[in-house]
Amino acid sequence: MKINDEWLKNSDTILVMNALKSKGNQAFFVGGCVRNSLLCKPITDIDIATNAHPNEVIALAKKAGLKSIPTGIDHGTITIVSNGSIYEVTSFRKDIKTDGRHATVAYSNEIEDDAKRRDFTLNAIYMTSGGSIVDPLNGMQDLKKRRVRFIQDPNKRITEDYLRILRFFRFTAEYGDPELGIDPDGLSACAANIDGITLLAKERIGTEIRKILKTHNPSLVLAAMDKAGILSNILPGTTHKNIPILVHFENGNTINWITRLIVLGGADPTNALRLSNKERREYKNTLKAIRMGNKPSEIAFEFGEIIANSYALAIAALTESSPPRDLKKQISIGSSLEFPIRARDLNGLHGKQLGDTLKKLKSIWIKSDFTLTKKDLMEKI
Numbered sequence: 001m002k003i004n005d006e007w008l009k010n011s012d013t014i015l016v017m018n019a020l021k022s023k024g025n026q027a028f029f030v031g032g033c034v035r036n037s038l039l040c041k042p043i044t045d046i047d048i049a050t051n052a053h054p055n056e057v058i059a060l061a062k063k064a065g066l067k068s069i070p071t072g073i074d075h076g077t078i079t080i081v082s083n084g085s086i087y088e089v090t091s092f093r094k095d096i097k098t099d100g101r102h103a104t105v106a107y108s109n110e111i112e113d114d115a116k117r118r119d120f121t122l123n124a125i126y127m128t129s130g131g132s133i134v135d136p137l138n139g140m141q142d143l144k145k146r147r148v149r150f151i152q153d154p155n156k157r158i159t160e161d162y163l164r165i166l167r168f169f170r171f172t173a174e175y176g177d178p179e180l181g182i183d184p185d186g187l188s189a190c191a192a193n194i195d196g197i198t199l200l201a202k203e204r205i206g207t208e209i210r211k212i213l214k215t216h217n218p219s220l221v222l223a224a225m226d227k228a229g230i231l232s233n234i235l236p237g238t239t240h241k242n243i244p245i246l247v248h249f250e251n252g253n254t255i256n257w258i259t260r261l262i263v264l265g266g267a268d269p270t271n272a273l274r275l276s277n278k279e280r281r282e283y284k285n286t287l288k289a290i291r292m293g294n295k296p297s298e299i300a301f302e303f304g305e306i307i308a309n310s311y312a313l314a315i316a317a318l319t320e321s322s323p324p325r326d327l328k329k330q331i332s333i334g335s336s337l338e339f340p341i342r343a344r345d346l347n348g349l350h351g352k353q354l355g356d357t358l359k360k361l362k363s364i365w366i367k368s369d370f371t372l373t374k375k376d377l378m379e380k381i
Contacts, residue, residue, distance in 0.1 A: 300334030
């Protein structure tokens with residue numbers, strides 16, 4: 001089989017590959033760029049595997065006039081930059097020692113060694129600069145069947161890096177066949193190694209949970225994670241049961257992973273997932289809106305379109321009732337409204353009295369369904 005995608009013909013890509021292959025070295029594309037090309041999905045990152053050792057990669061890049069950055073030189077990875085295009089180049093490796101988070105590696109000249117240390121068969125498919133597929137572990141067979149499987153022994157792969165538990169569910173949600181279900185051997189190994197998740201940095205956990213919740217339909221994997229105790233291990237008190245309902249109501253709406261996080265319920269995830277300040281505000285404001293229980297138009301006025309949409313869909317999922325048919329209209333109206341009273345309109349009021357009066361008038365205006373005029377409101381002072 002041969003791939004003929006446009007990114008392979010990019011002049012920077014050709015320059016990098018030619019540089020790496022000089023002096024008789026091997027260089028192959030690997031991982032997501034190969035997998036996504038085979039699936040006709042967009043390419044975001046380009047990873048390259050080579051038998052050249054890191055110092056040689058740096059020397060080859062320099063000779064070709066390319067910039068190199070030793071981003072992960074201890075693990076064999078050098079970043080090469082050509083006209084703004086980024087290429088992650090990693091030497092063929094085999095693991096010597098692992099602790100569930102990091103690996104001590106030795107360099108190898110064999111592509112099979114490099115393939116065997118990867119996580120899933122569909123990520124161990126290689127491609128030459130000319131687009132020819134090199135498949136040392138028969139990953140193509142699994143990719144065609146949309147089957148996500150660990151390479152060789154799942155338990156061994158997981159104990160090399162416990163993040164692979166979450167990656168297994170994420171890749172299953174993104175690439176797996178729902179009709180085929182989740183690979184039973186992989187699922188069993190994930191459940192058996194659940195305690196290893198506690199060894200992981202919360203930032204790494206948060207990144208994977210975000211990616212899972214951003215997939216088109218994470219219902220199947222969240223149910224499996226819930227049953228295996230993995231969800232509650234990371235986010236105590238969560239349950240997947242309302243997620244399929246939310247996914248159904250999301251039809252036609254942009255996926256918001258924060259909405260899905262809220263529908264999962266449970267304890268505040270701020271620390272467990274290392275939410276950013278922006279994410280934390282969105283999470284807390286959506287919960288505040290849910291407690292208020294107002295019309296979507298009122299929530300849109302108070303918090304804006306994103307929070308209002310998240311609120312309406314979360315309420316619909318949690319109560320198992322359809323969101324308003326005119327939801328988009330309500331949100332559009334509410335988010336475009338402007339409170340007619342300004343502080344300067346309340347002459348003679350200052351400090352707390354001014355703030356309390358503005359708050360009271362705004363509440364009256366909202367409860368009137370935004371119908372009261374400035375004159376009507378001024379008469380209520």
